[in-house]
Amino acid sequence: QVQLVESGGGLVQAGGSLRLSCAASGRDFSNYAMSWFRQAPGQERVFVAAVSWNAGSTYYAPSVLGRCSITRDTAKSTVYLHVEDVTSEDTGVYYCATTDRLVQLSSVGEYDYWGQGTQVTVSS
Numbered sequence: 473q474v475q476l477v478e479s480g481g482g483l484v485q486a487g488g489s490l491r492l493s494c495a496a497s498g499r500d501f502s503n504y505a506m507s508w509f510r511q512a513p514g515q516e517r518v519f520v521a522a523v524s525w526n527a528g529s530t531y532y533a534p535s536v537l538g539r540c541s542i543t544r545d546t547a548k549s550t551v552y553l554h555v556e557d558v559t560s561e562d563t564g565v566y567y568c569a570t571t572d573r574l575v576q577l578s579s580v581g582e583y584d585y586w587g588q589g590t591q592v593t594v595s596s
Contacts, residue, residue: 474585475497476568476588477494478493478494482592484562484595486559489554490592494552495548496585501546502525505570506551509580510564516580519533520536521553522578523544523551531578539555539556540553540555541553551568569585
């Protein structure tokens with residue numbers, strides 16, 4: 473059974489940074505791309521960042537480009553998200569997702585597996 477478990481959410485001061493982790497289990501994820509999405513209250517889930525299966529490529533939403541880093545530890549089947557200089561726009565539930573198919577990684581509908589999410593609230 474595939475499981476994705478996010479952690480690291482909480483309250484973050486504006487201008488600070490957040491760091492999230494997502495631990496995957498249930499199969500070998502070395503051939504899976506792994507991604508992060510964010511869903512703000514009353515809004516659609518949106519793409520934040522993705523890393524390819526071999527960590528050779530990373531992709532970022534324009535809203536986080538330049539202040540965000542996505543990394544993965546293949547041996548631990550864990551993906552990390554680090555966002556600096558956060559603002560209220562970064563508030564939301566952050567979801568980890570994964571797929572082994574060659575898809576448009578920024579598209580919500582293309583993922584096979586999702587975590588339950590972790591809440592991040594940026595306070596001013």
